[in-house]
Amino acid sequence: GDSVTQMEGPVTLSEEAFLTINCTYTATGYPSLFWYVQYPGEGLQLLLKATKADDKGSNKGFEATYRKETTSFHLEKGSVQVSDSAVYFCALKRADGLTFGKGTHLIIQP
Amino acid sequence: NAGVTQTPKFRILKIGQSMTLQCTQDMNHNYMYWYRQDPGMGLKLIYYSVGAGITDKGEVPNGYNVSRSTTEDFPLRLELAAPSQTSVYFCASSRLGGGASGNTIYFGEGSWLTVV
Numbered sequence: 001g002d003s004v005t006q007m008e009g010p011v012t013l014s015e016e017a018f019l020t021i022n023c024t025y026t027a028t029g030y031p032s033l034f035w036y037v038q039y040p041g042e043g044l045q046l047l048l049k050a051t052k053a054d055d056k057g058s059n060k061g062f063e064a065t066y067r068k069e070t071t072s073f074h075l076e077k078g079s080v081q082v083s084d085s086a087v088y089f090c091a092l093k094r095a096d097g098l099t100f101g102k103g104t105h106l107i108i109q110p
Numbered sequence: 111n112a113g114v115t116q117t118p119k120f121r122i123l124k125i126g127q128s129m130t131l132q133c134t135q136d137m138n139h140n141y142m143y144w145y146r147q148d149p150g151m152g153l154k155l156i157y158y159s160v161g162a163g164i165t166d167k168g169e170v171p172n173g174y175n176v177s178r179s180t181t182e183d184f185p186l187r188l189e190l191a192a193p194s195q196t197s198v199y200f201c202a203s204s205r206l207g208g209g210a211s212g213n214t215i216y217f218g219e220g221s222w223l224t225v226v
Contacts, residue, residue, distance in 0.1 A: 004152070036217075044153075044200060044217040089152060097143045097168065097202070098215055100152030 002027040006090045006101035013080055014109050021075040021104050023064075023090035032093040033057075033066055033073040038103070039086045047075075047088070082108045112136045116201045116218035123191040123225045131186040131221050133201030141204045142184040143168075143215070144176065146197040153200060159184055191225045198222050 007022045025033065035047040035057070048057030053068035064075045073090060085108045090101040114135045123129055135142065140161045145153040155168030159178040173195060175187045184203075188195060201218040 044220075046214060046216075049214065091152075093215075097145070097155045097158055098153070100154075102152045 002031070002092060002094050002099045004090050004092055004099055004101040006088075006104050008102070009087075009105035010107050011104060012107045012109065015082055016079045017108075019075070019077040019080045019084075019106070021088055021090075021106070023073045023075065023101060025071050025073065025090075025092050027071075027092055027094070030068065033064075034091045034093070034098065035062070035064055035073070035075050036089040036091060036100075037086045038089065044089065080106075080108050082110055084108050114201055114203050114216050114218040116199070116221050118221060119219065120222045121224070123188070123223065125191060125193065125225060127191050128187065128189050129191065129223075130188075131199055131201070131223075133184045133186065133218060134182050135184075135201075135203040135216070136182065137203060137205070137216065138181060139203035139205050139216075140181065141206070141215075142178065143202040143204075144174070144184070144186045145200045145202065146170065147200060147220075148197050156186065156199075188223075193225050196223060196225045 003026045032051045034049045036044045037047045048059040050057040050066035056065045062077045064073050087103045087105050089103045091098040117132045143158045144156040147153045154170045157176040159165045162181050165176050199221045202215045204215040
């Protein structure tokens with residue numbers, strides 16, 4: 001069945017560091033791919049998405065490119081801030097909803 | 111914009127009690143979903159609905175029931191609460207279903223449920 005695998009956390013970085021959170025997927029066909037973010041004490045928010053191969057989703061300085069050949073959708077940001085501390089979920093779209101990865105807890109230290 | 115609204119936000123239940131998590135959306139979406147999120151885990155689908163009067167099981171439906179009498183509302187019922195149901199519950203909705211290109215699922219803010 002469809003599945004999403006993302007790097008385990010917590011990931012701890014200093015402010016202004018470069019961020020990569022790896023995400024790979026297994027699915028039939030080419031599903032839409034998403035990154036969701038969950039800030040402490042809040043619900044999920046859509047961060048960015050890509051609907052077909054080679055699409056790049058971007059928002060708030062974050063980017064992810066849909067790579068069909070490597071079945072990946074890695075999340076990147078050039079310079080992280082303390083306010084980026086959150087849990088990040090990679091997800092793929094399937095018929096009855098979304099399949100999520102386990103989430104990666106990101107901690108940014110000043 | 112209200113979007114997807116869930117209530118209550120926090121609740122403590124005793125083992126064996128029952129309760130209903132309410133979910134309503136004002137975007138006229140056909141598709142609605144209930145997920146649970148356990149600590150350190152991703153979300154798992156409990157039930158979903160493709161329209162009023164139609165519901166179907168997701169990955170982890172045991173111990174839950176749903177109904178969809180209107181397009182707007184999709185309540186989730188726990189009949190006999192168990193400690194294993196301690197979790198954060200998210201309701202969500204979308205205009206389209208399946209692999210429809212560009213379809214986005216909108217989430218409520220979550221309901222934190224503890225069963226003791």
